[in-house]
Amino acid sequence: MIRRLKILEHALSSLLRRKYKNLAIIVVYSFTIMLLASILFLTHSLKIEAGNILLDAPELIIQKTMAGRHDLIPVEYADVIRKNWGIGKITPRYWGYYYDAFTHSNFTVLGSDTPLPILKMLEGTAPSRPGECLIGEGVAAVRQIGIGDELILINSEGLGVIFDVVGKFTASSDILTNDLIVLGEADTMDFLGFPPGKATDITVEVLNPKEVQNIAGKIKRDLPDTRPITKQEIIRTYDAVFNWRSGMMLTIFSSALVAFCILAWDKATGISGEEKNEIGILKAIGWDTSDILELKFWEGIVISLTAFLTGLLAAYVHVFYFGATILAPVIKGWSVLFPPFKLIPFVNLYQVFIIGFLTVVPYVASTIIPSWKAAITDPESVMRG
Amino acid sequence: MTQDTIIRTQGATKIYNPTLPDEMVALDNVSVTIHQGQATVLKGPSGSGKTSLLSIIGCMSRPTAGKVIVKDRDVAKLPERYLTHIRRKIFGFIFQQFNLIRDISVQENVALPLYPADAGFAEIRKRVHTMLDSFGILSKRKLKVKKLSGGEQQRVAIARALINEPEIIIADEPTAHLDRELAADLLNILAGLVREGKTVIIATHDPLIFEHPFVDSTIAMRNGKIEPQPEEQ
Ligand SMILES: Nc1ncnc2c1ncn2[C@@H]1O[C@H](COP(=O)(O)OP(=O)(O)O)[C@@H](O)[C@H]1O
Ligand SMILES: [Mg+2]
Numbered sequence: 001m002i003r004r005l006k007i008l009e010h011a012l013s014s015l016l017r018r019k020y021k022n023l024a025i026i027v028v029y030s031f032t033i034m035l036l037a038s039i040l041f042l043t044h045s046l047k048i049e050a051g052n053i054l055l056d057a058p059e060l061i062i063q064k065t066m067a068g069r070h071d072l073i074p075v076e077y078a079d080v081i082r083k084n085w086g087i088g089k090i091t092p093r094y095w096g097y098y099y100d101a102f103t104h105s106n107f108t109v110l111g112s113d114t115p116l117p118i119l120k121m122l123e124g125t126a127p128s129r130p131g132e133c134l135i136g137e138g139v140a141a142v143r144q145i146g147i148g149d150e151l152i153l154i155n156s157e158g159l160g161v162i163f164d165v166v167g168k169f170t171a172s173s174d175i176l177t178n179d180l181i182v183l184g185e186a187d188t189m190d191f192l193g194f195p196p197g198k199a200t201d202i203t204v205e206v207l208n209p210k211e212v213q214n215i216a217g218k219i220k221r222d223l224p225d226t227r228p229i230t231k232q233e234i235i236r237t238y239d240a241v242f243n244w245r246s247g248m249m250l251t252i253f254s255s256a257l258v259a260f261c262i263l264a265w266d267k268a269t270g271i272s273g274e275e276k277n278e279i280g281i282l283k284a285i286g287w288d289t290s291d292i293l294e295l296k297f298w299e300g301i302v303i304s305l306t307a308f309l310t311g312l313l314a315a316y317v318h319v320f321y322f323g324a325t326i327l328a329p330v331i332k333g334w335s336v337l338f339p340p341f342k343l344i345p346f347v348n349l350y351q352v353f354i355i356g357f358l359t360v361v362p363y364v365a366s367t368i369i370p371s372w373k374a375a376i377t378d379p380e381s382v383m384r385g
Numbered sequence: 386m387t388q389d390t391i392i393r394t395q396g397a398t399k400i401y402n403p404t405l406p407d408e409m410v411a412l413d414n415v416s417v418t419i420h421q422g423q424a425t426v427l428k429g430p431s432g433s434g435k436t437s438l439l440s441i442i443g444c445m446s447r448p449t450a451g452k453v454i455v456k457d458r459d460v461a462k463l464p465e466r467y468l469t470h471i472r473r474k475i476f477g478f479i480f481q482q483f484n485l486i487r488d489i490s491v492q493e494n495v496a497l498p499l500y501p502a503d504a505g506f507a508e509i510r511k512r513v514h515t516m517l518d519s520f521g522i523l524s525k526r527k528l529k530v531k532k533l534s535g536g537e538q539q540r541v542a543i544a545r546a547l548i549n550e551p552e553i554i555i556a557d558e559p560t561a562h563l564d565r566e567l568a569a570d571l572l573n574i575l576a577g578l579v580r581e582g583k584t585v586i587i588a589t590h591d592p593l594i595f596e597h598p599f600v601d602s603t604i605a606m607r608n609g610k611i612e613p614q615p616e617e618q
Contacts, residue, residue, distance in 0.1 A: 378445060
C-alpha cells in the first residue's frame with residue numbers, strides 16, 4: 001500500500017514537471033468530455049421533459065385543415081364528435097402565437113378558464129378575472145416582470161392591452177410553460193382576434209385508450225375537413241425529431257471522440273527519448289517493470305479523472321445553467337425553446353459511465369502501452385547514455 | 386570459489402544483434418573474479434567491452450552465453466524480475482552521465498530507489514536526509530537537480546547509488562565528465578567506501594583512477610577479451 005502511494009507521489013511529481021503539456025492535454029480532454037456529456041445530458045433531459053408533457057397530453061386532438069394547412073375549427077364540431085361512443089370530455093382550446101417586438105421573442109398565448117394539468121406548478125394564481133394573466137418563467141425573464149406587475153401586449157388590432165400578472169409558473173424547466181402566457185378564454189379570443197364560434201383545436205378524452213384509432217377514424221369520416229392527431233402520433237413525431245437531432249448530435253459526438261482518439265494515438269505512438277531514458281534509470285535503480293507500469297497507470301488516471309470530472313462538471317453547468325449555448329447552433333430547430341429556458345437536470349448514470357469508459361480506458365491504455373515496451377527492455381542502454 | 390569472491394564470470398559472452406548483419410561480439414568468453422571488499426578497475430580502450438561486462442555483472446543485462454555468479458548464485462538465466470530485485474538489494478550504480486532526473490528535486494532523486502522497497506515515507510525522508518548531509522548537500526535537497534553545479538550533481542548521483550546500502554558499487558567511467566579536482570573528490574569518496582568494506586568496481590580509461598592507491602586489482606580488456614596481466618595471480 002505504501003509502495004503504491006510512493007509510486008503515486010512520483011507520478012504526481014512527474015506530471016507537475018511537464019505542467020504545460022499536461023495542462024494542454026487536460027484542456028483538450030476536458031473539452032471533449034464536456035462536449036460529449038453536454039450532448040447526452042441535453043438529449044436525455046429533453047426526452048424526459050417531452051415525455052412528461054406527453055403524459056398529460058390528451059389522447060386525441062382534432063384540428064381543422066384548410067388547403068392542407070391548420071385552420072381554426074368551428075366549436076360546433078364538438079357536437080358531431082360527441083355522437084361517438086366512449087368519449088369523455090371534449091374541450092375546445094384557444095391558443096396561438098404572439099411575436100413580441102420589444103424582446104424579439106415568441107410567446108405562446110393560451111386561453112384557459114379551467115385548470116389544465118400543466119397549470120399545476122405555479123406561484124400565485126391562475127387568471128380568474130378578465131385582464132389577468134399567468135406567465136411562464138421565460139416570459140417573466142425577458143420582460144423582467146413578476147407577480148403584481150403589468151404585462152403590456154399589442155393585440156391583433158395593433159392596440160396596446162394591459163394584463164395584470166397574477167401568477168407565474170415555477171417550473172423553470174417545462175418546455176411548454178416557459179414561453180407561455182395564460183389568459184382567460186374570453187381575453188384570449190379577444191386578444192388574438194378569434195372569429196366568434198372558432199377555436200384553435202379541440203381535445204377529446206377517450207375513455208378506452210385502445211379505441212383511440214377507431215374513434216379517430218370515425219371522426220375523420222364524419223368531419224372530412226379535420227385531422228385527428230393521436231397522442232401516439234405526437235410521441236412518434238417527437239421521437240423522430242429527437243432521433244434526427246440525436247443523429248446530428250451523434251455526429252458531433254463521434255467527431256469529438258475522433259479528436260480525442262487522435263490525441264490518445266499521438267501519445268500512444270510517441271514516447272520521447274527523455275521518457276525512455278527515465279524509464280531506464282528507474283529500472284536501473286531497482287524499479288520493477290510492474291512498478292513502472294503502475295507509475296504510468298497513475299499518470300494516466302490522474303490526467304483522465306481530472307479531465308473527466310472537470311468536463312462533466314462543465315457540461316452540467318453548460319447544459320443546465322447556460323442552456324447549452326455551445327450546442328445552440330445545432331439545436332436552433334427548437335424554436336419553442338425561445339425565450340431561453342432552463343432544463344431540469346436529469347442525468348443518466350449509465351451514459352456517464354459510457355463516456356467514462358470510452359475515454360478513460362483508451363487514454364490510460366495509451367499512456368501505459370508505449371511505456372511498456374521501454375519498461376521490459378534491459379536497462380543496460382542507460383549505462384551507454 | 387574462494388571465501389572472498391563476490392562475483393565471478395565464467396566464459397561470459399555477449400553478442401549484440403546475434404545472427405544479424407551488424408552482429409557484434411562485445412564480450413568473448415570472459416572469466417573474471419571480483420573480490421569482496423576490494424576496489425577492482427576494468428581498464429581498456431573505448432569499445433573494448435567494459436560497459437558490457439559491467440552490465441552483466443550488475444544484472445543490467447544477461448550474457449548471451451556463460452555464467453555470471455553473484456554471491457554464489459548464477460544470475461545469467463534468471464528472469465528479469467529477479468534481476469531487478471538483485472539490482473535493488475545488492476548494487477548501487479554511478480553512471481558516467483549521472484543519469485539523474487533533472488526536473489525533480491534532489492531529495493526525490495535520491496529517494497527513488499527506495500520507492501519500490503518496503504520503507505515508509507518517514508523512514509525514506511530520514512535516510513535521504515542523513516545521506517545528503519553526509520555529502521554536504523542537505524541544504525540543496527529541495528532544489529531541482531538541473532539547478533546544481535556539476536560537482537553537486539555528482540554527489541546527488543553518488544547519494545542515490547548508496548541510499549539502498551548496496552554491498553557492491555559499480556561505476557562506469559565516473560570521471561569522464563569531471564574536472565581533475567572533482568575527479569579527485571570522487572576517488573576519495575570511492576576509497577572511503579572501500580574502507581567501509583564495500584566492493585567497488587570501476588570501468589575507466591582514466592590513469593588517475595587505476596594508478597590510485599586504493600585500487601586493489603586491475604583487469605585489462607581489449608576487443609571483448611581479458612588481457613593477461615602480470616600482477617594478477
Ligand atoms: N546495443 C548494442 N548494439 C550493438 N553493439 C553494441 C551495443 N552496445 C555496445 N555495442 C558494441 O559493443 C562493443 C563494446 O562496447 P562497450 O561494452 O560499451 O565498450 P566500452 O565500455 O569498453 O567502451 C562496442 O564495439 C560497441 O559498439
Ligand atoms: Mg563504456
